[in-house]
Amino acid sequence: MSERKIGIIMNGVSGRMGTNQHLIRSILAIRQQGGVKLENGVTIMPDPILVGRSEAKLKALAAAHGIARWSTNLDECLADANNEIYFDSQTTVLRAESMRKAIAAGKHLYCEKPTASTLEEALELARLANEAGLKNGVVQDKLFLPGVLKLKRLVDSGFFGRILSVRIEFGYWVFEGDWQAGQRPSWNYRQEDGGGIIVDMFAHWRYVLDNLFGNVKSVSCLGTTHIPKRWDEKGQPYTCTADDAAYGTFELEGGIIAQVNSSWAVRVDREDLLNIQVDGTEGSAAAGLRECKVQHRVNTPKPVWNPDVANPFRFREQWETVPDNQIFDNGFKVQWELFLKHVVGDAPFRWDLMEGAKGTQLAELGLLSWKERRWIDVPDLEGCR
Incomplete structure (x- = not known):
């Protein structure tokens, strides 16, 4: 050796x-x-x-x-x-x-x-x-997160049947920096320094969607700056010039629709900072950073919309946990x-690097969609290799 x-x-x-x-x-x-x-x-x-x-x-x-x-x-x-x-x-x-x-x-x-x-x-x-x-x-x-690896296992096994939709919720409250220090560097909120959640997170969503569910074919995006003023690492106030939240919809191969919310101005009422829900004809799954839960069609409850009576279902208790079945490293x-x-x-x-370029492409198109307030198709980059 x-x-x-x-x-x-x-x-x-x-x-x-x-x-x-x-x-x-x-x-x-x-x-x-x-x-x-x-x-x-x-x-x-x-x-x-x-x-x-x-x-x-x-x-x-x-x-x-x-x-x-x-x-x-x-x-x-x-x-x-x-x-x-x-x-x-x-x-x-x-x-x-x-x-x-x-x-x-x-x-x-x-x-x-x-x-x-x-x-x-x-x-x-x-x-x-x-x-x-x-x-x-x-x-x-994110392809190597335990929760995402379990989702990939489900996709590969055919658990979902025909996948219909993907819903991703990501984010948390990043403190403004005045009375409590922020958890992210100040440059993240300055466009001139390369900041912005669309530039940051759409690169992630591109490879997650492409690798698990199907290539992204088109995008519609609305970005915003919810918090216009923050304080930097030296305690000095500054104006935020970059988006801190993005609300995107993506059309994937096979007609799958993905809705993705990314925000640094949201308080978390879910089980993890990242939640990915996948719904298919045969079953659904909800994954976080580490855990993943499933609900098969035979175990799906049959609720009826009626706001005049108390809800009889404990929906979160009706999901089963996907076992680890392996040791997950960082x-x-x-x-x-x-x-x-x-x-x-x-x-x-x-x-x-070409796979990385796809993430930059989606971020650019997301920003363009926001600016022009329209759907935009995502051209194939394979010919650029």
Whole structure:
């Protein structure tokens, strides 16, 4: 058995998502478990170098987690042949420029989504990476959530019969920042900094809908800024220029209708921050981040609309829980392991930059639909490969 050390440039990991999900719960967790083992006996051992703009943050983060390498000089990191993978979790507006540098340096690419600020840029990155023969991937973490994996299991088994509709409710109340600190960075609410829930979440909904239920064929979207004023990390007030809620309807292949509400200005009255309900001719399911419940047609109650009498049904008690039947690891870590196997062992990995571009495309079309107040068809990007 041999060890294959692989250097990974981790750019932008001092942010919340980069630190918690990608560094601590993915790369460091992989190191702590002894690496990723290939079938040929080789063990892949990631060797991260933390990159960013703040020397103080990087130094503190590296020291806190026993990481030997960090730098504020991306060009030097790209010039080091030992660094074979470039990972980007910066804000969206900074991503394309750094990705181009990484492509020019011959690095394999793995990045957060959206992959770029515009579809044109996203397609350019995919084209440049493919022309250079570089392996590339995009984080599509929700596909690896336990609740979504259980939904996929149900779809693959034919449990639903013919799927009729999908309803997704996502969001929570993000505090404004005046009397209680907000849970999200202030740039999320500034359009000029790449913020907005449509840009953020439509990239997720694209890969969830495409991979579970059918390709998105058309979109109708209404966005809004419910909270016009917030306070930033320094306690200073600012005007919100980006949407904080989006109400979308999507038509999928096979005539499936998906209704998706995304909001950072909603108080949660459901079992999880994310709820996906799927209704089909043979049965229905409702999934959260981890759990999934089902109701088959033979167990479906027969309510009759009558507001003059008390409701005799306890609807939530009439659903059955889908068992785990497996051990679920952190979804970000699972996808990192798959990408490392793709780079080192040439294992298949289909969530590439072109798949990421589809998310950017849907966000652009959602914004256009909102602006023009109309349905918009979603063109096929397969010919752009």
